[in-house]
Amino acid sequence: MLVRSWMYFGVTFCGFVLMIDDTVAQIPQNQPIVASLTEDASVLLAENVLVQGRPYARLVELCDRFGHRLSGSTALEQSIDWAVDELRAAGITNARRESVTVPRWVRGKESLHVVAPRAYPMAMLGLGGSVGTGPHGIEADVMTVSSEDELDALGAAVAGKIVHFDNPMPSWTPQHGSCYGETVIFRVHGAAMAAKYGAIAVLVRSVTARSLRSPHTGMLSYQELTTPIPAAAISTEDSEYLRRQKDAQTPVRVRLQMDAFLDKDAQSANVVADVVGDKFPEQIVIVSGHIDSWDVGQGAHDDGAGVVMAMDTLVAIHRMGWKPKRTVRLVLWTNEENGMRGVKSYIERHQSTLHNHVAAIEADAGGFAPIALAVQCADKQRESTAAIELAQLVAKLSWLNPNQEMTVKPGSSAPDVAQLVPSGVLALGLDTYGETYFDYHHSEADTVDKVNPDELRRSAAALAAVTWFIADHPYPLGISVQVSPGAPESPGGNKHADGPK
Amino acid sequence: MLVRSWMYFGVTFCGFVLMIDDTVAQIPQNQPIVASLTEDASVLLAENVLVQGRPYARLVELCDRFGHRLSGSTALEQSIDWAVDELRAAGITNARRESVTVPRWVRGKESLHVVAPRAYPMAMLGLGGSVGTGPHGIEADVMTVSSEDELDALGAAVAGKIVHFDNPMPSWTPQHGSCYGETVIFRVHGAAMAAKYGAIAVLVRSVTARSLRSPHTGMLSYQELTTPIPAAAISTEDSEYLRRQKDAQTPVRVRLQMDAFLDKDAQSANVVADVVGDKFPEQIVIVSGHIDSWDVGQGAHDDGAGVVMAMDTLVAIHRMGWKPKRTVRLVLWTNEENGMRGVKSYIERHQSTLHNHVAAIEADAGGFAPIALAVQCADKQRESTAAIELAQLVAKLSWLNPNQEMTVKPGSSAPDVAQLVPSGVLALGLDTYGETYFDYHHSEADTVDKVNPDELRRSAAALAAVTWFIADHPYPLGISVQVSPGAPESPGGNKHADGPK
Structure with missing residues (x-):
């Protein structure tokens, strides 16, 4: 096959050795040619994925057969088995489960009713990790705040009350993205913030810029709280209702009932599978997504899309x-x-070979068309060098998203792979055109019909290209090298990639 | 006040008499000037509403104080009392309730669960008027169709099954609007269509082009069915799930539970209030919206917006x-x-004066910016003449919606006022830029936060202008006239507007 012959020519042509030296910024003269060939092969792989890949068919199967996949659920374990089986069926016989002990949080029944001034049920979802209210629920007055300063100003006045955080999420823009990071603060920390003043529960405006009365769950952190309080997300509509009542100085009383509790840990697994390198097999480039999801919707964009890509x-x-x-x-x-x-379990299990993990890329930004590569490294020099190298590849992938120029964004990556950054791994995240991502995120609306097959395929192609580019690059990405014939081929001494082949 | 002086000058200047003659197409020479003055006054009224009107404040109060307002509910009756009180407080002392006996349909508890191939709860809303399933619910296999032809082809094969109608609604466009009329057919008639082949229940894809797992209810018609079957709307996401299972030839079994029933009739009322005419007081121009809503959301766009406008x-x-x-x-x-x-009750009660109802306009297309006037008359000549006359006014109102040229659309009007068409009344509907209208329509998402205060004000201004234009027009809109001094001033003999003043 033409493509394959060309490729092997490229690989053979580029058969040279590198001497790694972090302190040397100089790029050898033959590197641009070599890197260019790697780029071209990456583009060919992208084309192949675009034509022959089947991410959407797999996503439909994952979503429809198993639905959402919270840690501790049967659906998650079935999904993991399915993924291993799919990979083996595709000929990747080393596909395997690597056992992980996971928490098992159980939502149980839950409801939130306004009691006064007018009885009505609010659209709510308990936050992940929240404690329950006890069987009798909690009835209390609501105090609405929009900021931590406002909460601090109220101070002890919130004791015995239910604190409501109403901070709207701005709309997504291609320039600034979602503002998720800024907006999610009260979902994550609101319970701890309010509990320290004696609040007995918190209600948090759902982290979304668009809503059809659709609450969005997500993790909270009780930090050092000794007596955690229940916390739930409410729809933006219900949040705005409470805001209007506050503005009109109309007291609101609600009844919150949540059966949520943290059950015993459960057994789960990472799915791991390798295509072993032929030159530096001990060096590892991870390509990843996360197979678990929240216990609503189908976990299609978050992160079934990343899984199938x-x-x-x-x-x-x-x-x-x-x-x-x-x-x-x-x-x-x-x-x-x-x-x-x-x-975390992966880091523990593979501690001895982490120094050989050259890079780890994760797709966890939805199954939309690709728009950016986020790249992050503890070594900022390496991060910026890698960003420059990736920019050359990305320029050759612009056809994957004709509507939006693809860019490289240094300084961040993606949730799982970011955990590898302290170990010196170059972490990358594939960003997508996420205009509607947070409309669905962590809600009943994150279903496979929200994923456009063509957009998903384009991101899958981009992910494949970037992965190949890093895995087959003449030198570890972002590490400046000097050509020195006879020098060691690898940055680490371990010649063997860990795990079965 | 300048505006008022100018206005009275206009009215005085135009003090002439008309001879109504349906068969004469000729417009008197002085009509354009006169009509132009009426147009200018209409525009002044629109400006006044835009600046001094308070539709949004009233809408918030209606929605937040009473919530949704289904016929037979306490909330509806409280809303009606509130509207009368509001009008009286504004000095319109003849505001009154005109008693109406209404049906009282009760939703009760309801749920829909997929039993196989994978258990999960669907997002559903029973259709308005549906019968219940009985306390034990209905469990049956699902058969998916997209058209009546497909159902007819299955015929008796659907006996004992639950028929699922999956016909997606196209997106709204300014040119073609919503396609609601074409899409809603299975929500209205699906139960009757399927029951005649022995189906035991129907599930209908929600009539919306956008969904965040949000089911939309609405009325069904059992037509001549002697044994009605339960019917529910499911979210588009769940509908697409069923469609995918059908395409994959995977049988789906569901359990439907609905407690719905039709209770005894209840007492309600139309709110009626008049500003009495000073030249043809017996001639009536109705301006209207409907104060009831479905039993979900807040009935904000449908039709709280029309009420406050x-x-x-x-x-x-x-x-x-x-x-x-x-x-x-x-x-x-x-x-x-x-x-x-x-x-219907209004028609009965006011039967003797219907011939004096010159026109009836209704706002029931959401609280968005105005884009069109729909105009409908049994007399097609009058309809087209009225459309031409209205087009002149509408041209002067274009500033109310800088983003979209306002038009006049002959041939349709709005739900309530269309009932007056057989009585010879010119019926009009105010259409708005309803791109997102059906995202909210008949769902939990129809809440006041979805209404943009500025857009609502613009439509309120348009409604006021059109109403004034018709009410103060030198001759009944759409009726060609000849000036003939000394001829009767009014098309009817009754000099007294009905109802208290």
Whole structure:
């Protein structure tokens, strides 16, 4: 096959050795040519994924067969088994489960009713990790605040009350993205903030810029709280109702009932599968998504999309019969949503080979068209060098998203792979055109029909290209090198990629 | 006040008499000048409503104090009392309830669960008027169809099954509007269609082009069915799930539980209030919206918006101290959603004066910016003449919606006032930029936060202008006239507007 012959020519042509030296900024003269060939191969892989990949078919199967996949659920374990089976069926026989102990939070029954001034049921979802209210529920007056300053100003006045955080999320823009990070603060920390003043529960405006009375859950953190208080998200509509009552100085009383509790830990697993490198097999490039989801919707954009994209990358490389210089490792993280135990367990298990993890990329920004690569490294020099190198590739992938110029964004990555940054790993996140991502995120609306097959395929193609680019790059991405014949080929001494082949 | 002086000058200047003759197409030479003055006054009224109107404040009060307002509910009756009180407080002392007997349909508890291939709860809302399933519910296999032809082809094969209608609603466009009429057919008639082949229940894809797992209810018609079957709307997401299972030939079994039943009739009322005409007081121009809603959300766009716009029209005319030639009658119809008993009762009660009802306009297309006037008449000649006359006014109102040229659309009007068409009344509907209208329509998402105060004000201003234009027009709109001094001033013999003043 033409493509394959060309490729092997490229690989052979580029067969040279590198001497790694973090302190040397100089790029050898032959690097641009070599990198360019790697870029071209990456683009070919992207084209192949675009034509032959089947991320959408897999996503439909994952979503419809198993539905949402919270840690501790049967659906999650079935999904993990399914992914292993799918990979093996595609010929990747080393696909395996790596056992992970995960928390098992149980939502149980829950409801929120306004008692006064007019009885009506609010659209709510308990926050992940919240404690319950006890069987009799909690009835109390509501105090609405929009900021931590406002809460601090109220201070002890919120004792015995239910604190309501109403901070609207701005709309997504291509320039500024979602403002999720700024907006999510009260969902994560609101309970701890309010409890320290004696509040008995918190209600948090759902973190979304668009709503059809649709509450959005997500993790909270009780921090050092010794007596955690129940916390629930309410729809933006209900949040605005409370805001209007506050503005009109109309007292509101509500009744909150949540059966939520933290059950015993459960057994889960990361899915791990490798295409072993033929030059530096001990060096590992992770391509990943997370297979768990919240217990609503189908976890389609978050992160079924990332799962099937990452699967497509490995399957495509295997299908092509290509051998990257480094080992490409697919990881489908478990428990990203409420504990990050998947990646933490991976770090523990693979501690001795982490220094050989060249990079880890994760797709966890929805199944829309690709718009950016986020790149993050503890070594900021490496981060910026890698960003420059990736920019050259990204320029050749612009056809994957004709509507939006793809960029490289240094300084961030994606949730699981960011945990590898302290270990010196270059972490990357595939960002997508997420205009509607947070409309669905962590809600009943995150279903497979929200994913456009063409957009998903384009992001899958981008993920494959970036993964190949890093795995087959002449030198570890972002590390400046000097050509010095006879020098060691690898940054680490371990010649063997860990895990079964 | 300058405005008022100018106005009275206009009215005085135009003090002439008309001879009505349906067969004469000729417009007198002085009509354009006269009509132009009426247009200018209409524009002044629109400006006044835009600045001094308070439709949004009233809408917030209506929605937040009473919530949704289904016929037979306490909330509806409280809303009606509130509207009368509001009008009286604004100085319109003849505001009154006109009693109407309405049906009382009760939703009760309801749920829909997929039993196989994977258990999960669907997002559903029973259709208005549906019978219940009995206490034990109905469990059966689902058969999915997209058209009546497909159902007919299945025929008796659906006996004992639950028929699922999956016909997606196209997105709204300014050119073609919502496609609601074409799409709603299975919500209205699906139960009757399927029951005749022995189906035991129907599930209908929600009539919306956008969904966040949000089911939309609405009325069904059992037609001549002797044994009605339960019917529910499901979210588009759940509908697409069923469609995918059908395409994959995966059988789906569901359990439907609905406690719905039709209770005894209840007492409700239309709200009626007049600003009496000073030249043809017996001639009536109705300006209206409907005050009832479905039993979800807040009935904000449907049709709280129409209610407060119509109230603003009457209040503004009263506030200005203007006297239209004809009586302007505000009507807030009850029971539009599930019976049209409000307008039917009005027709019965006012039968003897219907011939003096010159026109009836209704705002029931949401509280967005105005884009069109729909105009409908049994006499098609009058309809097209009225459309031409209205087009001249509408051209002067274009500033009310800088983003979209306002048009006049002959051939349709609005739900309640369309009932007056057989009585010879010119019926009009105010259409708005309803791109998102059906995202909210008949769902939990129809809440006041979805209404933009500025857009609502612009439509309120348009409604006031059109109402004034018709009420103060030198001759009944759409009726060609000849000037003939000494001829009767009025088309009917009754010199007295009906109802208290």
